[in-house]
Structures are given as structure tokens and as C-alpha cells.
């Protein structure tokens with residue numbers, strides 16, 4: 001299938017000829033007119049998006065999401081590869097479980113699925129999981145995380161960082177000091193004070209990030225920091241990078257757009273658990289710092305932290321509600337709103353933060369490549385000129401817990417191609 005009239009990273013319109021899953025030719029008129037040609041009508045094309053942080057929930061919570069529905073959701077969002085987090089049931093802490101998830105991804109083939117392996121057995125923070133066996137498995141795991149929980153034991157964290165050096169792995173830390181966040185419900189600040197909800201202090205995130213940067217430097221290993229949410233975390237990362245340490249970081253779309261005062265006042269009322277998320281929504285000053293850090297490269301990646309939950313786990317009182325938001329199908333639009341329309345990133349910058357950088361961190365050689373002859377045809381066609389109201393009923397995800405319901409956001413994923421084969425056309429699953 002060929003693509004006509006498409007603007008690479010927003011440039012001048014060209015055609016792209018695809019042959020054998022690879023980009024064979026780029027230029028005017030190369031798509032031809034016969035056979036399978038998609039007329040992009042001037043849409044932009046980005047390298048297929050790569051998510052470093054997706055919760056697919058299978059095995060164990062198939063009522064919230066499955067590998068099939070989660071990867072359909074990813075394809076609709078323009079993603080060609082996702083990293084599936086390990087906090088499933090059973091936990092992805094053995095070669096057997098990561099291979100199971102990887103095989104399901106291959107079977108449904110809406111996008112590539114790269115399982116993340118747990119750092120510790122059962123995410124319990126007591127003993128290291130079989131990191132080497134997961135790395136050697138068919139799933140070729142390179143990213144390890146206890147996400148949902150923090151590896152708070154400094155000795156275990158040090159050992160994990162040392163262990164993954166043997167196979168060029170990376171530890172992705174969910175930075176949350178557990179005792180400082182015991183019972184925490186939302187960002188600690190003026191709003192939590194007014195609402196009487198237990199605060200989640202910024203220092204609980206920042207203390208772990210500072211410690212882990214020092215540990216990674218000490219053992220000469222790779223650290224990736226999940227969902228950075230505070231201005232102070234940005235300062236620590238900037239310092240660690242200035243030292244030349246091998247530290248990378250991600251920010252979620254929701255932390256680039258939403259703030260903690262939505263818990264007090266929002267279109268869906270006060271105390272609405274749709275805004276309950278880990279780490280919590282922070283202040284306007286934090287949002288501004290995160291945007292600036294993503295723009296200047298201090299934060300390397302936008303990762304969705306797509307966290308599907310069934311209605312009964314979200315539509316309950318605040319303190320009992322599950323933490324998390326779905327994000328795959330709105331990520332690119334939110335990034336356009338927060339970063340492109342504000343002039344902070346151009347489309348080349350978006351391609352780097354949402355495709356090239358996450359592929360590099362996850363060591364995915366077939367993704368995140370520049371759009372050029374010889375590269376695998378993993379492509380996202382996106383029309384940034386439209387604005388649409390977010391309708392969760394249209395999501396491919398099994399869950400609907402989006403904070404953007406009813407909001408008007410820019411842009412629309414027109415088509416997604418996985419090695420030349422469309423997974424989405426005209427905004428619909430193929």
C-alpha cells in the first residue's frame with residue numbers, strides 16, 4: 001500500500017511508496033494511481049509512535065483491558081509499538097509470563113508488544129526477579145520496572161541496576177517514597193489543604209529520583225524515570241544529565257495539561273475520581289516546568305501511562321477509587337495542545353519525543369527510525385487541522401476513564417501503518 005500527498009513531519013507534500021513493509025521510495029508521484037493508494041490529503045506523517053509505559057492488564061484484569069483491546073487502542077492513537085507494564089496478575093516476573101504477553105501481541109498484530117519485566121518477584125520489593133531469563137526469552141525484555149510500586153530498597157535498586165548492564169537493559173523507576181505517601185490522595189498543596197485530602201508531597205518523588213540518579217552513576221548503569229510530575233524532579237534530572245549520567249525520563253500527556261485544582265473545581269464537579277492518578281496532578285508551575293523540560297530535552301519522552309479501569313473502580317468515592325487514566329487514544333492530541341500549539345515543539349520534536357527517543361530507550365531497532373528509504377514503514381498519518389470533541393464511547397479501549405471527555409482537542413489520527421500494513425484507516429481499525 002502506498003501513501004500519496006503526505007507531509008513528512010509537516011513539510012512539503014510528497015508520496016511514499018512502500019514495498020515489502022519497507023519505505024521503497026519518497027518523492028512526487030511515486031505512489032502511482034493504481035492499486036492500493038491512500039490519499040493522505042495533506043495530512044502529516046510521523047514515525048509510528050512508541051509508548052514506553054502502557055498497562056494492558058492481561059493476564060488478570062481482562063475486565064479492564066486485554067492485549068487485543070489495548071493494542072487496538074494503541075493503533076487508533078497512532079502507536080506501532082507499546083511496552084506492556086509488568087503489574088499484571090500473575091506479575092510479569094518470569095520468562096513464561098513475558099512470553100505469554102509477547103505472543104498475544106504477535107497474534108493480534110495491531111502493534112508490536114514489548115513486555116516490561118518486573119524488577120522484583122511479585123513486585124514485592126524483596127528479591128530480584130529473573131531479569132536475565134526474561135532478557136533471554138523470546139520477548140527479549142530490555143525494560144524492567146515494578147511500576148505501580150517503587151523499588152524503594154536502595155540495595156535492591158543498586159543490584160538491579162548492576163544486573164541489567166550485562167544485556168544493556170534499563171530500570172524504569174516509579175519514583176514514590178512509600179512512607180512519605182502513605183494514604184496520600186492528591187498533590188500536597190493549597191488545594192489538598194482546602195479539600196482535607198491527604199497530601200502527596202513532591203519530595204516523595206524527588207527524593208527517590210535523586211537517590212536513583214546517584215546509584216545509576218555509581219554503578220555506571222541506565223536509569224529511566226517514569227512519569228515525572230514535579231518541577232523539582234526536573235531540576236534533579238537536569239543536574240544528573242549535566243554530569244553526563246545515563247538517565248532518561250518520561251512525562252505523561254495528562255501531566256502536561258491538567259492541574260490539581262481540577263479535584264476542587266471541574267466540568268464534572270468536585271472530588272471526581274476521573275482526576276485521581278499516580279503520580280497525582282500537580283500545580284500550574286509544575287506543568288510549565290514539565291513542558292519546558294520536554295522542549296529542551298531534559299525529559300526525553302512522552303509516555304502515556306495508559307491505565308484502564310472498569311467503571312465500578314472509578315465511579316465511586318474519591319478515597320476508594322482506583323488511580324489512573326486511559327491515554328493511548330488522546331496522547332497525540334494532548335501533546336499537540338500542550339506542546340505544538342504553544343510553540344514549544346515542532347513536529348520533528350514530537351517525532352523525537354514520542355517515537356525515536358522511546359524506541360532508543362527500549363532498544364527497539366525497528367521503530368523510531370527517520371522516515372527515509374530503507375526504514376520499516378511504521379508510520380502515523382495525522383491531521384492536525386481538525387478539532388474534535390473527545391468521545392470515550394468511540395474508544396477501542398475496553399475502559400473509558402478519560403479526563404478529557406467532552407473536551408475539544410486538536411488533531412486526529414487518520415491512519416497507522418505497521419511495517420507497511422494499515423492497522424487504522426480513516427480513523428477506524430482495519
Ligand SMILES: [Zn+2]
Nearest residue numbers: 147148174226
Ligand atoms: Zn507508575
